[in-house]
Amino acid sequence: xxxxxxxxxxxxxxxxxxxxxxxxxxxxxxxKNVNEILIDTYWNVGKTIVEKEQLGKIKADYGKSILLSVxxxxxxxxxxxxxxxxxxxxxxxYLTYSKIPDASGILGWSHYCELIVIKEENKRxxxxxxxxxxxxxxRELKRQIETSLFERLLLSDGKANKEKVLQLAKQGQILNTPxxxxxxxxxxxxxxxxxxxxxxxxxxxxxxIKHIEKFLLELGKGFMFVxxxxxxxxxxxxxxxxxVFYNKILKAYVLIDLKMGSLKPENFGQMNMYLNYYExxxxxxxxxxxxxxxxxxxxxxxxxxxxxxxxxxxxxTSNYTYYIPNQDELxxxxxxxxxxxxxxKTENE
Numbered sequence: 382x383x384x385x386x387x388x389x390x391x392x393x394x395x396x397x398x399x400x401x402x403x404x405x406x407x408x409x410x411x412x413k414n415v416n417e418i419l420i421d422t423y424w425n426v427g428k429t430i431v432e433k434e435q436l437g438k439i440k441a442d443y444g445k446s447i448l449l450s451v452x453x454x455x456x457x458x459x460x461x462x463x464x465x466x467x468x469x470x471x472x473x474x475y476l477t478y479s480k481i482p483d484a485s486g487i488l489g490w491s492h493y494c495e496l497i498v499i500k501e502e503n504k505r506x507x508x509x510x511x512x513x514x515x516x517x518x519x520r521e522l523k524r525q526i527e528t529s530l531f532e533r534l535l536l537s538d539g540k541a542n543k544e545k546v547l548q549l550a551k552q553g554q555i556l557n558t559p560x561x562x563x564x565x566x567x568x569x570x571x572x573x574x575x576x577x578x579x580x581x582x583x584x585x586x587x588x589x590i591k592h593i594e595k596f597l598l599e600l601g602k603g604f605m606f607v608x609x610x611x612x613x614x615x616x617x618x619x620x621x622x623x624x625v626f627y628n629k630i631l632k633a634y635v636l637i638d639l640k641m642g643s644l645k646p647e648n649f650g651q652m653n654m655y656l657n658y659y660e661x662x663x664x665x666x667x668x669x670x671x672x673x674x675x676x677x678x679x680x681x682x683x684x685x686x687x688x689x690x691x692x693x694x695x696x697x698t699s700n701y702t703y704y705i706p707n708q709d710e711l712x713x714x715x716x717x718x719x720x721x722x723x724x725x726k727t728e729n730e
Contacts (some may be wrong), residue, residue, distance in 0.1 A: 417486045420493070427475030430468065473497045477505075484513050491519040495526060503550035504531050510553035515602060524598075528568040532711035537565040537699070541718040554602065556630045559672045559695040562601050566700035567676060571595040574703040582639050586610075586623050589639075603630035613658045622655050633669040633695075634659050640677035644698060648675050656694040670694065676701045 430448070448468050455463035477497045482488070492512055499505040508531065512522050534554060535541035556562055572588045574580060589596045590609055597604050607625040626635040636655050640648060652673040659671040672695040679700070
């Protein structure tokens, strides 16, 4: 009797799971179709508004008042979704995209409302690609735009150029080498720490662990958290790596050391030892060489260059900041590097 009951329960659970899978697939398909139809409709609404403007039927001097009236009537007769600001967004959507975007079945209207604000086409294409590739929510997309991810990736290796800009625009961020995952700087605004507030390394580590999901988002694609204060024993002496991750795309452990002050030469030797240990003692078959990142409040590039000279390991340094960087300054830095790169090319030809 007990076996019969167990078999019945097992069959019931199996049937429930199979039905749940079918229903989930159907709901996702319906949601995708509804989303595509909605984006298609909003693009065509924007097209209609623009065409009326071009025919002179909606003149600039009273265009806003007409759209306000249209908004009120549509809201009354059809329902929500047609506020004046949303109608302006539909207009801008049509003017921004010459055709209905290919990602309309994946990205929602709220995604596009964030994207159409970005004037530069290459930058907008990058955020659109990354939203699809990384499955960003609207909130995540908004954060990445506000923290200037595009500019930080371009500046991360100090060699931003037009080819890199075009690559990011066409493909999004592609992780082929350890260098591809480094950002300059890393932004920890999600911790809510005032810019000038003194903090101990252990307190920063604790806060990052407490907000691990947001920290993983800031680190980028493919990161999984392994643990903090991971012990490394060399010659009966115990050392501890602040934070250890594994990147499933690069198939490598990523070791992070947090430094509150400026970089010191001894920081590199210690991280180099950690990397050697992980390669010899922790790596499994199929794992690539581990990657080390020293994150500090103040990075001296000259110190870094001399300290890393001759090291064969994947060792990188970067700054971190508690506040969102000034976008205009980052854009200016990118433009400066691109200009210098183009001038060097011209001189060498």
